[in-house]
Amino acid sequence: MLESYSRAWIEIDPDAIAHNLEETQKLIGSTKIMAIVKANAYGHGDITVAKACQAWGIDFFGVSSVDEALRLRQAGLQENILILGYTPEEHWHYLHEQNVTQSLCSYAYACKLNDYAKSHDVIIHAHCKVDTGMNRTGILYQPQEKHFEDIVRAYQLDYVQADGIFSHFPVSDDLGIDASTFTKQQIGLFNEVLDRLKDNGIDPGLTHLQNSYGILNYQDLGYDYCRPGLLPLGLTSDDQIPIATQPDFIPILSLYANVSVVKWIQPGMSVSYGRHFIAQKPTKVATMSIGYADGLPRLISNQGVEVLVHGKRCPLIGNICMDQCMIDVTQVDNVQEGDIVCLIGHQGKEQVTMDAITRSAHTINNELASTLGARVPRLKKR
Structure with a gap:
């Protein structure tokens, strides 16, 4: 781990x-x-x-x-x-x-x-x-x-x-x-x-x-x-733009955050500012310690963007806050405080890309990568 x-x-x-x-x-x-x-x-x-x-x-x-x-x-x-x-x-x-x-x-x-x-x-x-x-x-x-x-x-x-x-x-x-x-x-x-x-x-x-x-x-x-x-x-501006060559690039950046809280909410209960997500069934919600002040675009709120928890895909739900955001982990067992969430990169056999976030924000990888917050430390992969 x-x-x-x-x-x-x-x-x-x-x-x-x-x-x-x-x-x-x-x-x-x-x-x-x-x-x-x-x-x-x-x-x-x-x-x-x-x-x-x-x-x-x-x-x-x-x-x-x-x-x-x-x-x-x-x-x-x-x-x-x-x-x-x-x-x-x-x-x-x-x-x-x-x-x-x-x-x-x-x-x-x-x-x-x-x-x-x-x-x-x-x-x-x-x-x-x-x-x-x-x-x-x-x-x-x-x-x-x-x-x-x-x-x-x-x-x-x-x-x-x-x-x-x-x-x-x-x-x-x-x-x-x-x-x-x-x-x-x-x-x-x-x-x-x-x-x-x-x-x-x-x-x-x-x-x-x-x-x-x-x-x-x-x-x-x-x-x-x-x-x-x-x-x-290891990036292009948009992976869906056709190019004349087929290079084998490897993205060098991965983005992670911690789970800070896990709770169950019941049907009719809402998540985050604006109440744009309202649970239709019992839902296990995990709060992540990352938000738009860290460079995660608020525009991707409620757009179906997925992150990885225990190597499984989980959707973002509710509006992204300045320092935190929430994900639906109902289908993932044993999620707890301190678990690591992968927002960009590999976890287990799954991969989530910067490009998926970028496209949901209607921008390009250049902008998203450049605006990842200064308070998020850049560390060499071990």
């Missing part, structure tokens, strides 16, 4: 990360992997995941912000780190002090960064972001508007050194005709930028374009790096 660590806890299997990286590498040939560990590695624990990736041979990490980059540096990781998002001016000193690469989210931003670097007589390393269709950050390069001269100027700055260039896919997860046409157009636009830079005597540096679904559906495009976030974790 698994031992209880806390009222609710997450277990991470770092050994599975190596397997998932191997599966990813099979899809991309000689392209290297830049492991994206932003948002605490999508809620899985950035240091644990990054160190497992490092041990496998990853030499480049992607994060969203400077504070995430500093966490990796403070944990002893000296590999390359790219900040994919915006860094405010008051934090620019960390870029050269900690040898962190900044993405250039616009030409105007690049110029301001260059002015700062010049005034401090330092070189700041950067990757140029090209907007081929996401319309979020980056220098525009789309059929309707191509700001190629701004890309060239970004490469010509004296104190910002553009060591690489990248773009991002918004619909690489969709194999439909419209979406695949759009994605292929983005690939063409990105390649066009690379060719034009070379024609102008400019070395683009490191190139990277594919996110997780870009890897799954467009495989080996021949760039220097790809940027999987979910794949090393």
